[in-house]
Amino acid sequence: xxxxxxxxxxxxxxxxxxxxxxxxxxxxxxxxxxxxxxxxxxxxxxxxxxxxxxxxxxxxxxxxxxxxxxxxxxxxxxxxxxxxxxxxxxxxxxxxxxxxxxxxxxxxxxxxxxxxxxxxxxxxxxxxxxxxxxxxxxxxxxxxxxxxxxxxxxxxxxxxxxxxxxxxxxxxxxxxxxxxxxxxxxxxxxxxxxxxxxxxxxxxxxxxxxxxxxxxxxxxxxxxxxxxxxxxxxxxxxxxxxxxxxxxxxxxxxxxxxxx
Numbered sequence: 001x002x003x004x005x006x007x008x009x010x011x012x013x014x015x016x017x018x019x020x021x022x023x024x025x026x027x028x029x030x031x032x033x034x035x036x037x038x039x040x041x042x043x044x045x046x047x048x049x050x051x052x053x054x055x056x057x058x059x060x061x062x063x064x065x066x067x068x069x070x071x072x073x074x075x076x077x078x079x080x081x082x083x084x085x086x087x088x089x090x091x092x093x094x095x096x097x098x099x100x101x102x103x104x105x106x107x108x109x110x111x112x113x114x115x116x117x118x119x120x121x122x123x124x125x126x127x128x129x130x131x132x133x134x135x136x137x138x139x140x141x142x143x144x145x146x147x148x149x150x151x152x153x154x155x156x157x158x159x160x161x162x163x164x165x166x167x168x169x170x171x172x173x174x175x176x177x178x179x180x181x182x183x184x185x186x187x188x189x190x191x192x193x194x195x196x197x198x199x200x201x202x203x204x205x206x207x208x209x210x211x212x213x214x215x216x217x218x219x220x221x222x223x224x225x226x227x228x229x230x231x232x233x234x235x236x237x238x239x240x241x242x243x244x245x246x247x248x249x250x251x252x253x254x255x256x257x258x259x260x
Contacts, residue, residue, distance in 0.1 A: 003174040006045040030221040060085030062228030084204040090163040097172035103258040112233035114145035115244040125219040133210035139176035142252040144169040178248040188243040195231035
């Protein structure tokens, strides 16, 4: 089942996507809902971010190859994480499928994509076991954790390096039936494949993160957890188009522009 959040002349709605047709619903995937007899082509609506989370969580470094390649670039010993670390991102940075990533005019050329699986929480979760954790997942979507690497290295926090407006594309929809073990993440920049990796080849998986988070924090319906990335990114520049595909989930595509 694919849940689409969209906008048309009547307002903002959730709908169920079947091939290229959206069935409008009353309610949302996080509440009780009813399907209507109103159907519309996906091309006739504006696709919005599939959810605006109450809390926006982000996994720390979570792929071994990413750690090794980053260490090699910096000419230092790799430091693999010993536990599932969690951070936060800001809702102001969220945009949807097709919306432009806007590079600030004073940013450097080191603007990188990070292809991430996004876990969408469907039920309130507290003190959840690893074995039961996936029961609290509504589904999955795709995220691009856009990062300004010079700011990331120089600022004491990640406030602008990670959270600049438009730096968190997410979408295009929530897929409720995807299989973690069958997912492959692929990045294409201007149609050229730059990265491909097994999505679930994480140091700490979705189950571990949900269990660890809920020892201390309550997860609520609509919260999201971005699960980290693998590989080394190329610089994105004005005029580029960045596509991130996660098999079984969908493809998130965004143009890139630089502010003047």
